[in-house]
Amino acid sequence: MFLNVHSSYSLKYGTMNIASIIAQARALNIHQLVLTDINNSTGAIEFIRECIKQSIFKEADDVQEGNIPYNLKPVAGIEFRRDNQLLYFGIASNKEGMRELNEFLSYHNIHNVPLPYSAPEFKNVFVVYPFTKDFNRKLASNEFVGIRNTQLNHLYKHSLLQQKHKLVVWHPVTVSDKITYRLHEYLRAIDLNTLLTKVPDDFKCSKNEFLIPENELKICFKDYSFILENTQKLIDNCDLSVYFEPVIQSKNRFAYTKEGAEFDKVLLRRIAYKGLAYRYGKDNTIALARLEKELRIIEFKKYCAYFLITFDIVRYAMGRCKFYHVGRGSGANSIVAYCLRITDVDPIDLDLYFERFLHEKRTSPPDFDIDFSWDERETIQKYIFKKYPYWHVAFLGTMSTFKDRAIIREIGKVLGLAKDEIDSFSDQTKEWQNLQNPTYKKIKNVHNRMREMPNQRSIHAGGILISEEPITYYTALDLPPKGFPTVQWDMYEAELIGYEKFDILSQRGIGHIREAVQLIAKNKGDIVDIHDFKTFKKDPKLNGILKEGQPIGCFYIESPAMRQLLKKLKCENYLTLVAASSIIRPGVASSGMMKAFIERYHEPDKVVYLCEEMKEQLKETYGVMVYQEDVIKVCHYFAGLDLADSDVLRKAMSGKYRSKLAFDELVNKFFVSARAQGHSHELVTEVWRQISSFAGYSFSKAHSASFAVESYQSLYLKTYYPKEFMVAVLNNYGGFYSRWVYVHELQKTGAKVHLPCVNNSDVVVNIKGDEAYLGFIGIQGLESKFIEIIPAEREINGNYLDLEQFVKRTQITLEQAILLIRLGALRFTGKDKKMLLWDIYTYLGHKQKKLNHAELFNIEHKSYSLPHLENSQIEDAYNELELLGYPLNFNMFDFLKTSYRGNVMAADLNNHVGETVKMVGNYVCEKTVHTIKNTKMWFGTFLDANGDFFDTTHFPNTTPMYPFKGKGCYLILGKVVEDFSFPSIEVLKFAKLDIHLNPVAFD
Structure with a gap:
């Protein structure tokens, strides 16, 4: 009888998830439901599957207990709305009907065509229009009019009584009670981006849109039995049970070839x-x-x-x-x-x-x-x-949910709170203070109900589905900004x-490798076989860089944490790198397994294995389970499970197994099988403890191995072709660090790095021999059209000869020309920046003048003699800092008012372990972590005046007093500590150093 049920997939409208709807229906002994979410079919198959599954399970229980079996018939469709106004809803009579509905909606989504006010001629779909007083037209065989019990009095002498067989019960379901109705109001306000009090009633559901017992609904229509009969007949003509499969069958394309x-x-x-x-x-x-x-x-x-x-x-x-x-x-x-x-x-x-x-x-x-x-x-x-x-092909979707801070901000906005007050409610440090605030309590109450509700559909990072039958049997399609049709549900x-x-x-990382190979061929004439991995992994030079932990720019192994791990392990081979790629993961590290692995790696002779089978299977990783494959190996060789059961158990322990009963059976099978192998109960229990504590955050060895292969390829290029490799890293937008770190690395290779130049630079960084020019794309504020035009025009008509010609050929604006002049990109003219700035105003004035590129006569501008204008190096450095984000030819240390550079340099830290030292470091990056006590601590990475990296640890008791303050140089007082020969600084005091100010600011 309930033809128009909304779930929370009716985004920012519905309030109940699929499970809640089914649970309520069962509690009220409802036997028929039609899920019709607004402009989507996200939950349709889930709804059908769960209804039938729960009916089957409940029926089995009832038979056992001698009760009458219970059945819940699921039907699905789509409600179509335009500009927040209900047009009609369609109910699929069968699988073909779901396809018709999905393809109808998909067409309008993909082509951005508004939904029509009348439904098309569906063949397997029942269309229900909302009742209105002036509804007056002949309805097609599949069309009906839904009428609420509150509208029955409008039927008196209504023309629809001439089509009595077309009237059906319309009792929409959106909320579960008064509390969820209030939640619905908040959702509507958020959706409409308006105050809670200003949401029009027409844009909200009615307050009685909740499930009621079927008998109660029938009583409301007792004087109109024909409406009840019409409704029942409609539902009886719907059958979507084909969507329920006890054993999942593949829906992917069955055959690649035409032959089958x-x-x-x-x-x-x-x-x-x-x-x-x-x-x-x-x-x-x-x-x-x-x-x-x-x-x-x-x-x-x-x-x-x-x-x-x-x-x-x-x-x-x-x-x-x-x-x-x-x-x-x-x-x-x-x-x-x-x-x-x-x-x-x-x-x-x-x-x-x-x-x-x-x-x-x-x-x-x-x-x-x-x-x-x-x-x-x-x-x-x-x-x-x-x-x-x-x-037959579509992107996989995702469903983003309301998150904690975002919910608080959204609720605060619709309540009309000031931004400062909303910000204070989002501040976790003020939680206790906020709990005393009645407004915050109200927000928190709504927040608790809204948290993790679906917020908006989006697109998966890269998942593509290729189906045998049309994918529209199972979903409608959206068209996100990427321009590819996308299903309306996620990977699960x-x-x-x-x-x-x-x-x-x-x-x-792949872009780094690809472009480096191309640059090497162009700049050096060498052809690199980047797939010659078997040679790379045995190269002592590459393994030497790994051991030193300095692979800046190399995929996956350049981060501070990874560099530290490589150095602690003295990693110098492929297998160790594969292991490192796995144990660096947060779960392994926080469990203590990373430390255990490093200790055993350095003293393999002292490793005590639980038994010979464990030694045989885990000797590569010194008795520590590092990979998901280790779980499979131990289950197979130690416990005697077959490989298939071993992987099922591995997956179950990672939280991806839905049946607890089946999982318990597997665990029991592990113990029985392991005991049958002759192992003692105590040994089996200990092995199981290690497996179960590790499996939840284990990492696939194959995944680690793939990363390690790519890391070696990057290492090869950086080792033998460092200039071209670092240019490739810059042109593919770097990696873990800020851009200036990679420019610094390029300079360390011996390359002469030049500022952008209109006669030498391209869109991106280029290199010829040992000379590299930064690209226009790195200039902050330079418009994309000029980034493209300047090198393209030069390529066609040759170098620019002077400022005037440059202006005429590029049609550059005054503001954009000033950016280039301040950065020195017009230094080819032989004039200093201030003279060029004077000249550019002469050509363009304060307003842009239209310059005719095809002048009949080339009329030169008059030149004026100027007094000598001073230029300073620090002024240039500030320009570079503003326009590039870093100074190229001016060390950050040279900004400092002090000439002090510390009493210890990074390269000498191993000789000062245990000592308290002072260092001056140029900030590179920081990482915030939470301790076991839920306090914050930080890890910092710096460069010293010699350009060498060093790392710092900032404990919770010191950091609030001595916080990070962004880019710049810091004076660091701390104790040198060593962990497996890797030195770092435990910070005691920490302060950002004063710098010389930009002289232009005082002109």
Whole structure:
């Protein structure tokens, strides 16, 4: 009887989640519900699945207890609104009806066309219009008019009585009680960006839009039994039970080839065997056996198309586009993926388990993570969307929720509070004080109800779905700013429906590598085989840089924490780097496992293993479980579980298993099987304790290995071609640090780095020999059109000869020309900045004059003699600081009023362990962490006057008194401490040093 139910997926309108709606319906003994969220079908399949699932479970319980079985029939549709006004809602009679509704809404979303005031001619959809007094038209066979019980008195002598069979019960459901109605009002105010008191009644639901017992609803219509009959008949003609699948079936494209799935098997084998010869040669029996094992599982699980589609994407990228990619994640556990060149991680070399990616008992779909350069990913995405049919390919969506501080701000705004008051309520340090404030208590009450409610739909970072049947059977599509159709639910719902996503991701590290290789070929004439990883990992120079912990600019290993770890480990090989990439993760570090691993790494002979099986499986990591694969190994070799069960247990412990009963059965199976192997109860209990305490934050070894491969590639380029590599890092917007750090690193390579110049600079940084020119794109305030025009015009018509010609050829404005002059970009003229500033006003005046590029006669401006104007180095430095964000030719230390540079330099810290020292450091970055006692402490990174890094620790008892104050140089008093030969400063006192002020400010 309830044809128009809203969940919280009716964003900023509905107040109840799917589970709450079903629970209330069951409590009220309601047997039929139609979910019709506003302009979306996000919750439709979830609603159908959960209703049927709960009915099945409850029926089983009832049979056991001798009660009458309970059934809750789910039906779904979409409510269509335009400009906050209800137009009509559609109810799907079957699966085709859901497709019609979804495609109708998708068309209007994708093409940005307003919804029509009348519904189209649906074939499998019942359309219900809201009752109005003047409703007066002939209704189609599938069209109805919904009438509320409060509107029944308007039926007297109404023309609709001539179409009595078209009237149905309309009791919308939006809230659950008076409290949630108030929440609904807050949501509407937030949505309309207005005060709570100014939300029009027409834009809110009615106060009685909550579920009531079916009998109570029938009583309201007792004098209009034909309306009840019409409503029941409509619901009876709807059946969406096809959407419920006890065992999830894959919805992805079944076959890559036109010939079908059987030909896919043949093709995958052919490509895999060809790749096997490329990777391992022709006589590697171990690799051959592994390949056959994987192919058997892939064929059994019907994932041939999934592998071939991924292979096609990679082949297109490597072949036609010449793009570089990194295949990472658990997909790197597969030798088939390695042979298809989806990944460059050798699973045999690293003892990686295919079962971590795919096995016979896996119910959730795996996926490949393929990284491309940040500026090339869109090309790959366009290829995928063009290759596969319309309605069969879409981006995965995400659902962002209301977050703590954001909710407080939103509630404060609709209450009309002042910004300062809202800010004070968001300040966690004033929590106790705020609790005494009645307004804050009101906000907190609303906040608690709104927290984690859906706020807005967005787009997944890179997940793409390619479906066998039209994806619109399961969702409508949005069109976010990226311009690709996007489903209306997230990856968790996709998994439950049966979709495996193709993760097409991006990162700047790949851009560094790609551009560096191109620059090397252009600047040095050398052709670098960046995929020659087997050579890289054995190179002593590369491993030497790792050991010293100074890989600035290199992907994943340049952060302060990673540099410290590399130095503590004295990391000088690939396997140690793979381990480091895993133990750096917060969970492992905070648990104490990082420290345990470092200790055991340096003293392997003192490691005590629990038993021989644990020693055999964990000797590579000295008895410490570092990877997810370690959990699988221990479960398999120690406890005797098969590899599939071992991975299921690993996944369950990471919180991704939904059935507690099934999980408990697996745990019991672990103990029984381990005891059957001859292990004592005490030993099994201890091994289980270690597994369960680690598995929740473990990291895939294949993922770490993929990162490590890319790190070695970056290291190779930085070691042998440092100038070109650092230019590539700058041109791909750096990495962990601010831009000036990479400019500093470029200067350290011996390159002569020049300020931007209109006759030498390009859009980005360029390098010729040892001379590098900063690009126009780094100049703050310079408009994008001039960033493009200046080098493009120079490329076509040659260098600029003087200021006047530059102005005429580029049509630059006065303000933009001043930026370039202040930065010295017009120094080719031979005139100083102040004279050029005088000249530019002569040409352009205070208002921009239209200069005719195609003048008939070149009339030169009159020149005037000027008095000598002073220029100072510090004035130039301040200009660079303002316009670039850093001074290029003026050390930050030279800004200081003091000449003191500390009594110890970073390179000498190991000789002063235990001593209290003074240092002067140029601020690089800081990191805030929370202690066990929930207090804050900080870690800082600085450069000394020699350009060497050093690190500081700021404990909670010192930092509030001596806080960070942003960029600049600091005087640091602290104790030198050492951890596994890595020195750092425990700060006692800390102050930002005074600098010489900009002389221009006092002119």
